Amino acid sequence: MACAVTLKAPSRLHFGLVDLGGVTRRAFGGAGCFLQHPSTLIRFSPLQTNLCIGEGTPDHFRADLDVALAALQTRFPDAIGEVEILETPDSHTGLGSKTSAVLGCLKSVVLGNALCVDDDELKRMSRRGGASGVGVHGFFEGGMIVDCGHSERPHGPWLPSGAYDIEALPVKAVRLPMPPSWKVHLMAPRGSIVSGETERAFFEEATPLAREEVLQTLAAIWHGIVPAVLGRDLELFRESLRDLSRCGLKEKELQAQPNSRHLLTRIDDIGKLAAGMSSMGPLVYAVSESSSSAAEPLEELCKELDAIYIGTTTFANSGYTVT
Known part of the structure; x- marks a missing residue:
């Protein structure tokens, strides 16, 4: 039944x-x-x-x-x-x-x-x-x-x-489990919703990627993001996400979302925040230590750039739940 x-x-x-x-x-x-x-x-x-x-x-x-x-x-x-x-x-x-x-x-x-x-x-x-x-x-x-x-x-x-x-x-x-001492700030700059034929056209124009771009992406993930999460090293996580944003498909995705790219540049100026754009965007995320007071400067930055500060959350180290 x-x-x-x-x-x-x-x-x-x-x-x-x-x-x-x-x-x-x-x-x-x-x-x-x-x-x-x-x-x-x-x-x-x-x-x-x-x-x-x-x-x-x-x-x-x-x-x-x-x-x-x-x-x-x-x-x-x-x-x-x-x-x-x-x-x-x-x-x-x-x-x-x-x-x-x-x-x-x-x-x-x-x-x-x-x-x-x-x-x-x-x-x-x-x-x-x-x-x-x-x-x-x-x-x-x-x-x-x-x-x-x-x-x-x-x-x-x-x-x-x-x-x-x-x-x-x-x-x-x-x-891998994400470090429980890290928290995530979500922001929504004004940007394009890339889907359907628009997304298909983007991929057709942006690819195939060159050999160097693919290898740089592999390095940023496997010798950057993975050890950063394993070692709970927020600074390495920050540097690796920055490297990822400057190569391969992610660099091209950010070029298609100039407001997200500008917001990331300004977040980098704040310091001690690991930030990136998720998928094709325009959503931007910034990761801080849980003890950090990053929310206030990020909210002010979003007001200045006409973006929405969605709020703060934590990583989910388990999948779906049922009640």
Whole structure:
């Protein structure tokens, strides 16, 4: 018998993608981490005799949810209930809301119907993770994820994640807990929402990346961000995110978001803050020690630059939760 489920999924920061140039033996790959807030809240109700999407679910999620839930229903024809997204961060701002929403809906239906299915099968049903596996792996585990992308290079231009219908999941290389003594400040400068055909056109113009750009990105992640998190070294984390912003795809993403790039330059002037732009932006994040009084100068800076200081949160070192 089906039962009610309320599921909360953390949001995601994506530091950057790696190989969009065919330089290494892997395609794409990336690094990112998860946040306690904002989060995606999903409710599953066993009141329906079929499987359906609740009326309150935002329209821009419905096409992806239809595909994912159809795959689940094919596997489990007797699954029933209504799944509804109650709260979610804005789409295409850098917080990974679509991956959290699709996987959250799938998982809530599975839990509500007591279905036996492993996490990797749900990841494949979600059709997410076409470029980087940060979102699909971190939904279940939280913390920081570094993945090695896919074994096959795309046949044609390098495109955003949603353009690929994947069969094999991106390989997770590292999952690390983020330091609990660090806190995160989120800011939203005025900028473009890059999605759909605009995002596709950006990727076609910005890639393929040169060999040097890919290797610099690899160095910033594997010999910078990873040891910084392992050693809880905020200064190394700061320097590594700065290095990442000056090479590879991340440099080009920032060129497409001049207000985010300017805000990061000004944050760097404050000092002792590790900062970057998540995914295609325009969301900007800054990481400080929990004892730091960084909130006040960042709020003042946002007022000066006509940006929104969203607030302060902490890292999520676990994945989704259920009540």
